[in-house]
Amino acid sequence: MSGSSKQPPIYVFAIGALGWVVLIWLSVAQWREGVPTSLAWNVGFFLALSILVGLQPVRLPGGGGAITTVGFAVDYACLLIFGPAAAAWIGVISFLVLLRRSPWIRQFFNQGQLALSFAGAGVAYQALGGQYVAWHRPVPFTKIGLALLAAMAVYIAISSLLIAAAMALHQRRSVLGLWGVSFRWVAPRSMALAPFGLLMAMVYQTEGLGLLAVALFLVPLVGARFVFKGAMEMLDVHRQTVWALSNALEAFDPWTRNHSELVTRYALSIGRELGLSESRLEALEWAGRLHDIGKCRQDWEPIIRKPGRPSDQEWEVIRQHPIEGSRLTEKMEFLPHTAGMVANMVKSHHERVDGSGYPSGETGDRLSLEVKILGVADAFEAMTARRAYHRQRPPEDAIAELRRCAGTQFDPQVVETLAALWERGEIQIDEPAGYPILVTGARSTNQ
């Protein structure tokens, strides 16, 4: 939300101010009702907890570098235990610590946004008969399921709406559209975390237990988070390794150098323009990097490297490479949200819209958008790069050729997207820097 304009946008400022007004009003109302002093320790405990879980976010794959924290579980527990005013204060103070490096306007907005979300959730919760543990111990949670759900839903809805609106104003996009996107992202994660918040509140209110029990409850969760973080790092290592090795496989072959790198670049540009979700883009990236890996077979090397048009027999072999490639990639992917997607894309990246492609001759209606994107990116790269049986063509010619074959070989929408990107100058066909190994390896022998 760092604005491109110099002065802070009115909307962002207004939300911050409104939030603070509501927070102070809620606090005063709460104060008049009376606050037990014994609560101070407990609020302090949850404040420390809230800061602690915010400090080390886990980076999820597929979220496009999205960060998830278990903060919502603590927020929700605070709401159920202390009510909206104290919960909002806990959140605001932990934001002061966690966001201390952000611009003040951003902090101000987030504080206001948090207070408004808690206030709305509190209203919904109380309207449906919800009670707060700190004032009405013990609360029969099993009998107020609706209030629990409503509090969660209202909190998520308000929070995602306010954030989406700020982003929409900044990027000049539709508020409702962005709200949909951010709600779809936030809602499932929060719903998975809410039960932990509820459990914390239930453990907390059990007589004779309180904070100690909450702490015990958190120990294995912290352990699980630690292990989970290690697993997520392993995912990153795996990605780096596969890409380093598949790059090297291509880099030393003058016919294929940089091919996959460029195909991936084009495919991702098209996919982003067509609005693919982050997890589909990630699968597309894997498929782009690995789509030709099936060509790496010793007995096929001479055929694939041979200059000139391949003979019919040789074509038969070449037509097998998508199947071989999908067999290989199947073993390398393991992300739950891309399971099978990469292997499928690799398998069908030579299919054509009219069904004349290989290996299985599927028609366009049975091919996924990603496969069509990959096909266009692959063909564009093949035409514009130096290759065994083609000379390099100017990109304009390549696009004209793609347009000529749109509807038979390629998907027209994808071709037009690529053409539009090219006209806007958002496609670069220059090759990435060469592989450093060639230079360094030769130099070290001269010593």
Added chain:
Amino acid sequence: MTGRGSSIPARLYLILVLLLGGLGLAWSVWQWRWGEVGAWPLALFIGLAGVLDLMVVPVAGGGGAAASFGVYFAGLLVLGPGPTACVAAVAGLWSEGLVRRTPLLRTGFNAAHSVLSLLAAGQVYRLLGGRLGQVELPGGLPAMLGAMLALWLLETGWVSLAVGLERGGRVWRRLRGSLGPMLALDGALAAVGLLLALLYQHGWHLLGAGEGPQQPGLQGALLLGAVTLIPPGLLYYAYRLQGHLSQVYAQSLRTLGALMEAKVEGSQPGHGEQVAALAAAMAQALELPSGQVDQIRYAGYLHDIGKVGVATELEAGGVEGGERRRLHPEIGEQILTPVEFLQPAAQMVRAHHERWDGLGYPDGLRGEQIPVGARLLSLADAYLSQATTALGPDPTAPDHLLARLRQAAGSRFDPKLVETLGRLA
């Protein structure tokens, strides 16, 4: 860890533990004072243990640990050792015998060692002044800690001994290797157990259960179930995910290493995989830490990937034919440069043509300067290259090959490692 094919001492040990456990169980039933532990709590503990027994996390050093540790720990505190031993026997027989279909002897052994550990840990709890059914903090902490440590030590010990007897190697080393990871896991699970014990004591008659202290209300039951099942379940899921990822990782390296091999003329298909297996086996025999063994295995898959660059290097010009093979360790290392995690393996790839006497390449390292992984790789590489070029399968071949490697001990190879290979081959 199947019963079949295991050595006679291992079988004797399993049977001995089984018999002792049976005696312990019989004693527990004999000592049981009926009415002291109600049917409801017993059913609850059996149910919880039965579910969590199914979640087995593999542990470094062999064997696995079930997520039910916390439930047994709680049982020890609130039900007492005898009834908890019975819970463990029932839940263990159910989860292993009926659901997972573990062989009979193993199932019996696992149930029996749990019974024995629980009875012993119960004694420790009593000796340290812990009182049954009265979990109090912080006064009861020393006794609880003692019981937990006893349970952890015994449970790890029984299994390490079994694995040690079956697979050979020094039992003590194996035990030491798995104690640390087990303590981390069991400690986290014991926290759940303590919470279960506290809830059982204070919260069992929570809301809506006016009918007496032994009858759980809906909320109490939901809470108990959720609190004791969800955190261990999540922990189990995270461990499983991690294990799965490292398997896929090794698999990807194997696949890509094999693809690299395929691009190099005259290379033996499967050579990288064989070198990885032999070098890792030697590293295990030397009892190197498991992280290092993994890196050695990865380096084995990839040790010759630099050869893929050698042909291009020639075309790029300037390098003499005789020199070209000598480039591949460096090229291999540089291919792996972008991957921080693989740097130990990359160093092994770079040094796998160094010689013990310092006459190797590319850096002319000598003796202990060469990473131990690289020394293992070079030995495994030499052994397997000779083995595959020998004519036909010859039963005397290993001895013959070893004799030739022994001649090069001290010049090409590390003499100690040659002896290790001799014991393995």
